[in-house]
Amino acid sequence: xxxxxxxxxxxVAAPAAAQTVAITGGTVALGDGSQPIPNGxxxxxxxxxxxxxxxxxxxxxxxxxxxxxxxxxxxxxxxPNDLGLxxxxxxxxxxxxxxRTSPFNAGIDVAAAINPDSIAIGxxxxxxxxxxxxxxxxxxxxxxxxxxxxxxxxxxxxVTRARAFQYVELGEAGGRIAGGSRPAAYAALRDALAxxxxxxxxxxxxxxxxRDALVKRADVQGLLDVLDGKTPLLVHVERASDIRAxxxxxxxxxGMKLVLVGATEAWMVAPEIAAxxxxxxxxxxxxxxxxxxxxxxxxxxVGRLTRAGVVTAISTIGANDAPGxxxxxxxxGNLVAIAKVPGSVGLDWGxxxxxxxxxxxxxxxxxxxxxxxxxxxxxDVVVWSxxxxxxxxxxxxxxxxxxxxPTQSRQTRLRDRYLTPGEAALxxxxxx
Amino acid sequence: MRATxxxxxxxALALVGCAESGARPQSAGDNDASGRKVAxxxxxxxxxxxxxxxxxxxxxxxxYPGVPTLVRNVTIYDGEGGRIENxxxxxxxxxxxxxGQNVDAPAGTxxxxxxxxxxxxxxxxxHSHLGDYPTPSVQAHSxxxxxxxxxxxxxxxxxxxxxxDPGFGKALANGGVTTLQILPGSANLFGGRSxxxxxxxARTMQGMKFPGAPYGLKMACGENPKRVYGGKNRKPSTRxxxxxxxxxxxxxAAKYRxxxxxxxxxxxxxxxxxxxxxxxxxxxxxxxxVQNHCYRADExxxxxxxxxEFGYRVTAFHHAVEAYKIGDLLKANDTCAAVWADWYGxxxxxxxxxxxxxxxxHKAGACAMIHSDDENGIQRLNQEVAKxxxxxxRAGIDVPDAEAWEWLSYGPAKxxxxxxxxxxxxxxxxxxxxxxxxxxxSVYTRPEKVWVDGALLYDALDPKRRPISDFELGQPxxxxxxxxxxx
Numbered sequence: 001x002x003x004x005x006x007x008x009x010x011x012v013a014a015p016a017a018a019q020t021v022a023i024t025g026g027t028v029a030l031g032d033g034s035q036p037i038p039n040g041x042x043x044x045x046x047x048x049x050x051x052x053x054x055x056x057x058x059x060x061x062x063x064x065x066x067x068x069x070x071x072x073x074x075x076x077x078x079x080p081n082d083l084g085l086x087x088x089x090x091x092x093x094x095x096x097x098x099x100r101t102s103p104f105n106a107g108i109d110v111a112a113a114i115n116p117d118s119i120a121i122g123x124x125x126x127x128x129x130x131x132x133x134x135x136x137x138x139x140x141x142x143x144x145x146x147x148x149x150x151x152x153x154x155x156x157x158x159v160t161r162a163r164a165f166q167y168v169e170l171g172e173a174g175g176r177i178a179g180g181s182r183p184a185a186y187a188a189l190r191d192a193l194a195x196x197x198x199x200x201x202x203x204x205x206x207x208x209x210x211r212d213a214l215v216k217r218a219d220v221q222g223l224l225d226v227l228d229g230k231t232p233l234l235v236h237v238e239r240a241s242d243i244r245a246x247x248x249x250x251x252x253x254x255g256m257k258l259v260l261v262g263a264t265e266a267w268m269v270a271p272e273i274a275a276x277x278x279x280x281x282x283x284x285x286x287x288x289x290x291x292x293x294x295x296x297x298x299x300x301x302v303g304r305l306t307r308a309g310v311v312t313a314i315s316t317i318g319a320n321d322a323p324g325x326x327x328x329x330x331x332x333g334n335l336v337a338i339a340k341v342p343g344s345v346g347l348d349w350g351x352x353x354x355x356x357x358x359x360x361x362x363x364x365x366x367x368x369x370x371x372x373x374x375x376x377x378x379x380d381v382v383v384w385s386x387x388x389x390x391x392x393x394x395x396x397x398x399x400x401x402x403x404x405x406p407t408q409s410r411q412t413r414l415r416d417r418y419l420t421p422g423e424a425a426l427x428x429x430x431x432x
Numbered sequence: 433m434r435a436t437x438x439x440x441x442x443x444a445l446a447l448v449g450c451a452e453s454g455a456r457p458q459s460a461g462d463n464d465a466s467g468r469k470v471a472x473x474x475x476x477x478x479x480x481x482x483x484x485x486x487x488x489x490x491x492x493x494x495x496y497p498g499v500p501t502l503v504r505n506v507t508i509y510d511g512e513g514g515r516i517e518n519x520x521x522x523x524x525x526x527x528x529x530x531x532g533q534n535v536d537a538p539a540g541t542x543x544x545x546x547x548x549x550x551x552x553x554x555x556x557x558x559h560s561h562l563g564d565y566p567t568p569s570v571q572a573h574s575x576x577x578x579x580x581x582x583x584x585x586x587x588x589x590x591x592x593x594x595x596x597d598p599g600f601g602k603a604l605a606n607g608g609v610t611t612l613q614i615l616p617g618s619a620n621l622f623g624g625r626s627x628x629x630x631x632x633x634a635r636t637m638q639g640m641k642f643p644g645a646p647y648g649l650k651m652a653c654g655e656n657p658k659r660v661y662g663g664k665n666r667k668p669s670t671r672x673x674x675x676x677x678x679x680x681x682x683x684x685a686a687k688y689r690x691x692x693x694x695x696x697x698x699x700x701x702x703x704x705x706x707x708x709x710x711x712x713x714x715x716x717x718x719x720x721x722v723q724n725h726c727y728r729a730d731e732x733x734x735x736x737x738x739x740x741e742f743g744y745r746v747t748a749f750h751h752a753v754e755a756y757k758i759g760d761l762l763k764a765n766d767t768c769a770a771v772w773a774d775w776y777g778x779x780x781x782x783x784x785x786x787x788x789x790x791x792x793x794h795k796a797g798a799c800a801m802i803h804s805d806d807e808n809g810i811q812r813l814n815q816e817v818a819k820x821x822x823x824x825x826r827a828g829i830d831v832p833d834a835e836a837w838e839w840l841s842y843g844p845a846k847x848x849x850x851x852x853x854x855x856x857x858x859x860x861x862x863x864x865x866x867x868x869x870x871x872x873x874s875v876y877t878r879p880e881k882v883w884v885d886g887a888l889l890y891d892a893l894d895p896k897r898r899p900i901s902d903f904e905l906g907q908p909x910x911x912x913x914x915x916x917x918x919x
Contacts, residue, residue, distance in 0.1 A: 087783075088777055088778060088779055088780055088782070088783055089777075089778045089779065090655070090778060090779030090780060091779065091780050119777070119783075120777055123776075123777070240908075265909070267909075268908065268909065285808065285811075286808075287602055287606070287811075288567045288598055288599055288602060288807055288808070289567050289568050289598055289903070289904070289907070289910070290567050290568060290569055291567075291568050291569060291570065292568055292570070294568075295568070295907050295908065295909065295910065296907070296908045296909025296910065297909070298909055299606075319808060322775045322776060322777055322778045322782075323776070323777045323778070324774055324775060324776065324777070326774075327774070330812075330815060330819070330875060333875030333876060334812070334815075334875060336875070336876055337875060337876045337877060337878050338878065340869060340876075340878070341878055341892050342892060342893060342895075343895060389875055390874065390875055390876075391815055391818035391819050391822060391873065391874065391875050392818060392819075392821070392822035392825075392873070393822075394822065394823075394826060411776075411785075411786045411787070414784055414786050415786050415787075415788045415792075415827055418756050418757050418792060419792070419827060419828075421759050421760045421792075421795075421796050422760055428757075
């Protein structure tokens with residue numbers, strides 16, 4: 001407990017994170033797709049990366065952290081997920097993921113609802129996750145609303161970028177929400193975007209407040225931002241034919257910036273996706289025909305997309321509903337593993353690590369801000385006990401925006417309480 | 433279509449002429465072959481456990497042919513804690529022949545050099561829904577929860593198993609899983625019977641069925657039953673309601689057991705047959721093992737007392753996210769915990785999940801093992817153990833790798849009652865063997881070859897030794913002949 005308080009005091013006392021830190025002697029992975037660099041140095045100051053790599057000088061006055069025998073990397077960037085939006089998926093009372101009976105859709109903005117004190121954020125931070133793409137879930141409309149990029153820092157200000165993307169369902173789920181079919185989902189999409197254009201042409205004539213209005217005034221700005229390409233549109237689709245249909249949308253809506261999410265069958269359309277310069281956040285290891293829109297699921301999906309030149313991040317989407325976002329590093333490791341299996345297409349280490357650091361950032365156009373140790377990026381730095389993709393490795397020190405993070409979570413508190421079995425002189429409730 | 437179906441049922445009922453007794457199953461002892469009541473005169477006792485068939489859907493599994501095989505120059509985990517460096521494994525006629533550093537192989541043995549590779553027993557997943565919740569996960573395939581009554585001890589998971597589930601092949605090829613228990617879901621307090629399968633595709637469920645494996649009874653405590661039935665405004669809607677319905681059911685089962693034991697021993701009129709009670713009687717007589725879905729420590733303690741009250745034992749708590757809080761109690765009750773590595777926080781009763789669960793159970797001397805409950809997780813159970821192992825080591829609990837393999841094969845084999853026949857690499861046991869292309873606790877490792885009963889059923893180096901289920905055949909991305917790309 002004392003250690004936790006001291007750590008907490010340390011980062012509260014250094015609000016600007018102005019201190020210069022140099023982490024020396026470790027194996028440094030920049031997260032940009034390059035291979036790990038032995039005996040590298042990472043320097044950050046003022047909350048930003050100054051330099052990282054081999055032959056980097058330690059500035060005078062820097063606090064030096066010895067990382068010999070360890071790995072130093074950017075923190076993991078995961079998503080789309082629900083970190084900070086709920087306390088437990090099955091506990092409806094606390095669950096802010098989706099809003100089935102809300103009259104609003106594209107205007108929904110998760111940023112104000114993110115709870116940085118949620119237990120999952122603290123637990124997952126200790127797994128090495130430092131940023132997340134938090135997305136609302138679609139329920140009453142194919143448009144789920146606007147997601148945010150957050151940090152997992154132990155501080156009261158979690159939002160890195162509000163309204164960082166709009167999320168829409170256009171596959172099986174989209175069809176179901178829209179009334180029962182994919183064509184109905186496309187009708188809903190086109191109608192909503194047409195109404196947004198109507199509003200732009202003549203706001204005074206726009207209805208948008210009556211009970212019957214399918215698109216409310218509150219939703220219009222979200223849709224216009226999608227039309228103008230100010231907000232990337234994350235489209236959840238899985239089937240190859242659905243992906244082709246989505247890739248055709250910019251012919252009608254030229255400003256639209258698309259991102260494919262899920263995209264289990266994307267490998268079948270890889271050249272078209274690459275030509276359209278549309279990035280993908282893929283379900284990493286999906287290899288079962290979980291639905292009829294995922295019949296061609298294969299672990300080689302990400303490898304084939306990457307080989308085709310598609311910017312591809314990986315996610316836990318479709319895997320399970322648990323908050324264990326840290327398992328993304330295990331998924332990345334598996335993509336390296338299958339490179340050795342004849343007939344499979346995997347990733348090399350640098351590509352795999354990029355898929356869980358810089359690629360998710362680049363997908364949203366935020367590669368200059370987070371996801372790597374290149375100069376100027378936010379100093380989200382993790383010192384690992386070993387190769388971060390390996391199952392035995394764990395973070396030993398974490399900085400977010402250059403601030404040192406606590407080394408305990410509710411999970412470590414539970415662990416410590418039950419390290420010794422049975423009750424002692426007093427009940428377990430007195431052991432803390 | 434629906435009208436036709438109903439008419440058909442009505443006609444069938446009329447034809448068998450038993451409409452007056454409804455659909456309640458009659459015992460074989462009550463009726464003669466043509467369904468007429470037999471006079472209640474004194475009949476000869478059939479003998480204990482012989483009043484009705486205990487194996488009406490018998491296994492037709494047969495091992496596929498293999499060749500005598502020696503894998504040498506490998507690191508071996510024998511499954512019972514043993515580790516052999518530069519070891520050799522010999523198997524022939526479907527059985528392990530010898531394991532050691534120097535093994536004499538007869539002439540004609542196929543020799544595989546495994547430098548840098550590992551050999552382990554095949555992985556056994558004690559908690560799977562492959563077949564009863566198969567992919568594609570469409571509603572038409574939702575066959576794992578008979579969620580129409582909280583007590584459905586009469587259903588058998590094997591009657592839902594679709595042997596064409598593509599998940600079996602993935603569990604074999606990616607996961608090295610050679611045996612698995614298929615359970616009903618956890619909507620019900622008494623979910624029904626489980627079935628143990630060899631992970632070998634067959635045209636029928638019986639063709640996959642592990643010969644002679646005991647049955648299990650799936651039970652569930654906690655949130656699921658009370659949510660499902662409370663949501664229908666039915667009992668149980670609370671945890672106390674869960675236990676109340678459990679106890680009422682066990683009390684009925686005790687009477688059923690008494691009646692049938694008496695009849696089978698002494699003869700007389702056969703008691704009415706009740707398919708649900710058959711299963712519970714099997715539990716009370718020690719023939720069927722209780723596999724109990726339960727998350728919270730306090731609830732597991734209550735269930736173990738309830739088991740004592742009615743004279744049975746819980747073989748294993750499944751999920752058991754809070755088992756680490758009561759390792760001592762589980763040990764004292766000789767009850768196992770089958771757990772995940774780090775799956776937590778998805779519902780209230782999983783809120784206290786921690787990555788050290790397995791290691792803390794091990795430290796307490798309790799029986800523990802890994803399980804998947806998931807068609808994706810089953811493909812990486814070795815990795816789940818690697819994570820649990822590492823979490824334990826960080827907490828100062830240093831379990832050797834070879835010992836941790838018990839969580840993957842020997843532990844589940846014991847809990848399933850098949851440890852005399854599989855689960856470790858001991859001479860005479862089934863040659864359920866995995867050759868890994870590296871350290872199986874590394875993320876960079878995959879199975880290279882998997883043998884079941886000595887038959888090579890997956891080989892990463894041979895595109896023809898990869899199963900493709902009927903569903904996958906002719907599908908883009910799954911059937912290599914359809915796309916030119918191997919899945």
